[in-house]
Amino acid sequence: MDTFVAAIHMLVMPAAIIALIGGTFVGIIVGALPGLGSVLAISMALPLTFVLGQEASIALLLGLYCGSVYGGSISAILINTPGTPQAAATVMDGYPMARAGRVDLALGWATTASAIGGLIATVILAVASPLLAQVGLRFGPVEYFALGLFALTCIVSVSREHMVKGLIAGLLGLFVAVIGQDPITGHQRFHFGSFELSAGIGIVPFLVGLFALSEVLWRVSEKASASGGIMRSGFAFPGFREIRARAVVIVKSSLIGTWVGTLPGVGATAASMVSYAEAKRSSPNRDNFGKGEPDGLIAAEAANNGVTSGAMVPTLSLGIPGDPITAIMLGALVLQGITPGPRLFVDSGDVVLFIFMALFMANFVLFACGALMAPAFSRILRVPEPVLLACILVLVAVGTFSVNSNPFDLVIVLISGIAGFLLRYNGFPLAPIVIGFVLGPMIEQSLRQGLILTRGDLLAFVNYPIALALFILTVLLLLTPLFRRLLMRTRFGGL
Amino acid sequence: MKVRLLDILYGTVIFGVAAFLYWYAVDTGISARRVASDPMWYPKVILVLLGLCSAILVVRGLFIRINTSASGRLEWRPMAVTLLVSGGALLLYERFGFLLVSLLVIPLLSWLLGFRRPIVLALITAGFTVVVWVGFRFGLGIRLPAGTLFALGG
Known part of the structure; x- marks a missing residue:
């Protein structure tokens, strides 16, 4: 009961409410602007979390996360361009609906389905996370090491055709994390005589450079894609009778989104595609799919917002981020003194409950913002890209410098931004770098503590049953692309 | 630029950096008798794996034909x-x-x-x-x- 009261107390703090509303509002705008997306929104907000306090920071990040995922649907509906990859499936029926003169209803369905999808997924998060955390409580250093290794390979294995590049990216992230002081002996590592490097690489400049600056560089170097005219937008609530009539597709899509969200590395884009395909298969209106059918729009939107809470299940209960967004969230929570993982549910029950409540609230705020902001959407999409990118660049400098007032942080932003751009240019996924960087210290510490426990015998790690199971899963995940290739070869080899 | 050429270039650069950092880790002279208390043991493991993966990237670029261009045309x-x-x-x-x-x-x-x-x-x-x-x-x-x-x- 005390935990519940404490969580409520955190939620009703004015700073938390303002941050939640502000985060959702900004998230919707960033999500609506094609190409910017959730990762940029959250990485840009990281520096602010230093001054906002724990509750407001968490509320801000959750608002940004939910808002930006939903925001992608706006440009998908209005200009036939998904604002975020998560809204790729929304285009298929959202834009035809708008073209048919039902733009207000399309935005109404997108907002309603997103909010309901997010709410259903949050309830599942609240039920599933503590159960998973119960298992995690049996973990010692060896199990934590196995878990960290598993988390790392999950991301690498979804790099699919870029398997080697994914591994290299993960290793680069792990290496950057070792720069600075050794957590066990206190020795300085890889500082090359630099005082600034002896403190290690800060998470904020590293991630802001890697994602925000590299995104700016990437967007200016890409050939500009011409979009069609932007139609005037408004909001039309579909009505409770309509919602009841389409309840099956809403609930089913939300469940698909939540389930896919819990799988590390799969993400909201895949969730909305799976959900869209399932709705097309089972809907009585399947013939209208692709021509402006609300079921198609609902399936895509309920699923991609369901992922937001689904992805938080492994992040909060085991400390495993499922995608780059939750990886940055994980880093932001660590910055706030909150270490996601099984102990979080024991040591900071009020914070966990606050996160659930804030996520729940974020979906109501998302609905309100979506409804109120709808007439302004068409104007937001008219912001010229050169001006937008220049403003982002200034915000990168201002935000990062404000954290420590350390000019060296801006050097790190520049270097990691250039590195991020160059890696992206040759198809290196950036997500494993973040995962490696965020999980690196935990992996190293648990590995070395485990070695102390087993008197330096690495092979003795397999004597721990949970760790052994995780090692086997890790190996299987690493071998999956190989199995898939072999299967394809035996199946189609004779053709 | 072709992906295979870029792979060879990136792989060589990353291998070179990993090799230099490994040499630097050895050259610092910090080590301990027990692996767990050696601050350079874990980074050296990462660098060996990084060198190995980048070598694979180079070998793949040299011997496997991938003729696609990297990331379309950039300005x-x-x-x-x-x-x-x-x-x-x-x-x-x-x-x-x-x-x-x-x-x-x-x-x-x-x-x-x-x-x-x-x-x-x-x-x-x-x-x-x-x-x-x-x-x-x-x-x-x-x-x-x-x-x-x-x-x-x-």
């Missing part, structure tokens, strides 16, 4: 311009201060990237600068740097 001129402006803004931010950087970078970069409406640009630059300054100063209680070169803003 290098605006990228170079943005990089120059970004570098200048980030490296001189403390010295020039927020006001000067914001008032210079937004119009300069927007203009260089092709936005040619001076009045709109001036209004956006002024509006954005004021909103950010007020937001940080009064909303978050952070004093933005005035710059050591000129005593502006703050």
Whole structure:
């Protein structure tokens, strides 16, 4: 009961409410602007979390996360361009609906389905996370090491055709994390005589450079894609009778989104595609799919917002981020003194409950913002890209410098931004770098503590049953692309 | 540029960096009898794996034919311009201060990237600068740097 009261107390703090509303509002705008997306929104907000306090920071990040995922649907509906990859499936029926003169209803369905999808997924998060955390409580250093290794390979294995590049990216992230002081002996590592490097690489400049600056560089170097005219937008609530009539597709899509969200590395884009395909298969209106059918729009939107809470299940209960967004969230929570993982549910029950409540609230705020902001959407999409990118660049400098007032942080932003751009240019996924960087210290510490426990015998790690199971899963995940290739070869080899 | 050429180039560079860092780790002379208390053991493991993976990338580039181009066509001129402006803004931010950087970078970069409406640009630059300054100063209680070169803003 005390935990519940404490969580409520955190939620009703004015700073938390303002941050939640502000985060959702900004998230919707960033999500609506094609190409910017959730990762940029959250990485840009990281520096602010230093001054906002724990509750407001968490509320801000959750608002940004939910808002930006939903925001992608706006440009998908209005200009036939998904604002975020998560809204790729929304285009298929959202834009035809708008073209048919039902733009207000399309935005109404997108907002309603997103909010309901997010709410259903949050309830599942609240039920599933503590159960998973119960298992995690049996973990010692060896199990934590196995878990960290598993988390790392999950991301690498979804790099699919870029398997080697994914591994290299993960290793680069792990290496950057070792720069600075050794957590066990206190020795300085890889500082090359630099005082600034002896403190290690800060998470904020590293991630802001890697994602925000590299995104700016990437967007200016890409050939500009011409979009069609932007139609005037408004909001039309579909009505409770309509919602009841389409309840099956809403609930089913939300469940698909939540389930896919819990799988590390799969993400909201895949969730909305799976959900869209399932709705097309089972809907009585399947013939209208692709021509402006609300079921198609609902399936895509309920699923991609369901992922937001689904992805938080492994992040909060085991400390495993499922995608780059939750990886940055994980880093932001660590910055706030909150270490996601099984102990979080024991040591900071009020914070966990606050996160659930804030996520729940974020979906109501998302609905309100979506409804109120709808007439302004068409104007937001008219912001010229050169001006937008220049403003982002200034915000990168201002935000990062404000954290420590350390000019060296801006050097790190520049270097990691250039590195991020160059890696992206040759198809290196950036997500494993973040995962490696965020999980690196935990992996190293648990590995070395485990070695102390087993008197330096690495092979003795397999004597721990949970760790052994995780090692086997890790190996299987690493071998999956190989199995898939072999299967394809035996199946189609004779053709 | 073809992906296989880039793979060879990237793999070679990463291998070289990993080899140098490994040598540096050995050269520091920090080590311990027990692996768990050796601060350089874990980084060395990462560097060996990094070297191995980058070698695989090079070998794959040399012997497996991948003829696709990297990431479509990119426009290098605006990228170079943005990089120059970004570098200048980030490296001189403390010295020039927020006001000067914001008032210079937004119009300069927007203009260089092709936005040619001076009045709109001036209004956006002024509006954005004021909103950010007020937001940080009064909303978050952070004093933005005035710059050591000129005593502006703050």
